[in-house]
Amino acid sequence: MTAPLEIDIDLATALVAKRGGGTIRIDPEGGVCVFNYPSAIKSLRFDTRWRNGIQAAVEHAEHETVAPENIHASPQPAGIPRPPTKVAANDNREQMWPGIVSSGDLVRGFVPPDYHLEGIAQAGFLYSTTAMTGTGKTAVLLLLAAHTALGTPINDREVRKGRVVYFAGENPDDVTMRWIAMAHHMGFDPNAMDVHFIKGTFSIPKMFTRITAEVTKLGGAELVVVDTSAAYFQGQEENSNTELGRHARDLRTLTTLPGSPCVLVACHPVKAADATNLLPRGGGAFIAEIDGNLVLAKGDSGTIRLHWHGKHRGPDFEPLHFDLQTVTAPALIDSKGRDVPTVMASAISTGETKKRRVEARRDEDEVLLLIDKDGSKSILEMAVVLGWQKDGQPHRRRVSMATDKLTKAKLASHVGRKWKLTTAGQEAASDAKAERFKVEQAAASISSMVARWRRPGPSEDTDD
Structure with missing residues (x-):
C-alpha cells in the first residue's frame, strides 16, 4: 500500500458489527490490528478504501500490521466510558448468531456423510493423524492416498475411490521418493494416478481462494492430506490455545472444498509422548476443533497399529495394522549408481x-x-x-x-x-x-x- 494504514478503533468496531458481527483485536503497543469476519460472510472482499477513518482494505481473517502512531480513537463524548477493546485470551472463536431452527428444519433434507475409510474416517470430517517420528505417518497416509485413487480396500475396509490432493509441506523430496517406490512395488503407473501434490508451505487461509479454484479445476477431491500440521502453522506459539484453535479452523476449511473431502492432517505429538499419550502437539483448542485424533504406534508384534486416542466422533473400531518396509526402486538411484532406500507401508490382515x-x-x-x-x-x-x-x-x-x-x-x-x-x-x-x-x-x-x-x-x- 502506498500510504500508511490508519485504524480508527471505534469506527473499525462499528464496521465489524455492521458487516454481520465478528471480532477486532487491537494492540496499540505492538501495532497489530486483526480483523476476523464470520465464515458466513467470508466471501466478502473489501477491495475499496473507506474514507470514514478506516483506510484499509481487509480480507477475511487477514492480519494487517499498523504503526502504533496510526492507531487512534474517535472523539469520545465527555462522561461516556469507552467500551473495552481487549478480549479474553481464550476468545479464539468468530462470533455469529446462528439462528434458531425447529426440530423439523434440523432433520429435513439431512444426508449423513459417507465413510472415506470404512468405519474409521468420514467424508467432510477433519482428523489429525498423530505419531512419533519413525512410526510411519507419511508412509501410511501415502498408502491411503494410493488406495483412494485405485479404489481398493485396505484389508476388509472399503476405501472411497476418488481424487487426492496431498499437501507435501514438510519434506516434498521424501514424499516424492516414497511415491516412486510405491509405484514400483504396488504396480501402479504414477502418470495414471489421480493423486495431485502441492509442494512447499504457505498460508492456507490466505491461499484458500486459490486452492478452491485449483481443486475445482481438477473436478473436486475425495481426500486431502496435509503433511504436516506444523509445516502449515502460521502462528508464533504452538502451545497457544488461541493460535492453535484458529489453525485448526483454517484446516477445517479444506473440508468445504468441492467434493467434501475427508481431511487427514499429519501431526507431531506433545513433548515426552509415548504410546499411551499421542495427542497432537499444541493447545487443547486444536483437538477441540477436530473430529478425531487417529494415532499410529508400534505394536507388540513389530507392526504399526492405527487406532484413535483422545477424541473420535463415531463408534469405536478395530485397529488397522501396517508393516513398514525399507525398499528400493529402479528409479531411485544416486549419481554413483547406488540404490537410495526409502520406506513404504503395507497393510496386514488381522489374522x-x-x-x-x-x-x-x-x-x-x-x-x-x-x-x-x-x-x-x-x-x-x-x-x-x-x-x-x-x-x-x-x-x-x-x-x-x-x-x-x-x-x-x-x-x-x-x-x-x-x-x-x-x-x-x-x-x-x-x-x-x-x-x-x-x-x-x-x-x-x-x-x-x-x-x-x-x-x-x-x-x-x-x-x-
Whole structure:
C-alpha cells in the first residue's frame, strides 16, 4: 500500500458489527490490528478504501500490521466510558448468531456423510493423524492416498475411490521418493494416478481462494492430506490455545472444498509422548476443533497399529495394522549408481497380526529362558544359539526386538555387559518353563498315540 494504514478503533468496531458481527483485536503497543469476519460472510472482499477513518482494505481473517502512531480513537463524548477493546485470551472463536431452527428444519433434507475409510474416517470430517517420528505417518497416509485413487480396500475396509490432493509441506523430496517406490512395488503407473501434490508451505487461509479454484479445476477431491500440521502453522506459539484453535479452523476449511473431502492432517505429538499419550502437539483448542485424533504406534508384534486416542466422533473400531518396509526402486538411484532406500507401508490382515503376536511372544520366551540359563551372551551370540537366521546371517534384529520388549516390561536388564532377569523376569521364566513342559508333554502324548495306531495288530501279522 502506498500510504500508511490508519485504524480508527471505534469506527473499525462499528464496521465489524455492521458487516454481520465478528471480532477486532487491537494492540496499540505492538501495532497489530486483526480483523476476523464470520465464515458466513467470508466471501466478502473489501477491495475499496473507506474514507470514514478506516483506510484499509481487509480480507477475511487477514492480519494487517499498523504503526502504533496510526492507531487512534474517535472523539469520545465527555462522561461516556469507552467500551473495552481487549478480549479474553481464550476468545479464539468468530462470533455469529446462528439462528434458531425447529426440530423439523434440523432433520429435513439431512444426508449423513459417507465413510472415506470404512468405519474409521468420514467424508467432510477433519482428523489429525498423530505419531512419533519413525512410526510411519507419511508412509501410511501415502498408502491411503494410493488406495483412494485405485479404489481398493485396505484389508476388509472399503476405501472411497476418488481424487487426492496431498499437501507435501514438510519434506516434498521424501514424499516424492516414497511415491516412486510405491509405484514400483504396488504396480501402479504414477502418470495414471489421480493423486495431485502441492509442494512447499504457505498460508492456507490466505491461499484458500486459490486452492478452491485449483481443486475445482481438477473436478473436486475425495481426500486431502496435509503433511504436516506444523509445516502449515502460521502462528508464533504452538502451545497457544488461541493460535492453535484458529489453525485448526483454517484446516477445517479444506473440508468445504468441492467434493467434501475427508481431511487427514499429519501431526507431531506433545513433548515426552509415548504410546499411551499421542495427542497432537499444541493447545487443547486444536483437538477441540477436530473430529478425531487417529494415532499410529508400534505394536507388540513389530507392526504399526492405527487406532484413535483422545477424541473420535463415531463408534469405536478395530485397529488397522501396517508393516513398514525399507525398499528400493529402479528409479531411485544416486549419481554413483547406488540404490537410495526409502520406506513404504503395507497393510496386514488381522489374522497375520495375531500370528505375529504369538510368534513375538514365543521369541520373548525363548530369549528369556536363554538369559536365565546364560546371561553373558551378546545379541549376536544369542541369535546363533537360537538358530535364528535371515538371509543366511544371524538374525540380530529379531533378538533385539525380544530383548527390547523384555527390558520395557521390566523382566530383564543389561548391566555390565551381562543380561540379568529381574524378580518378575524370574517368575516369567518359571511360567515359560512350565508352559514349555506342557507343550512337550502334549507333543509326546500325540506321538505315542500315532505310533500305537500305526503298529500292526496280531491279525495283521503275516508270519506263519
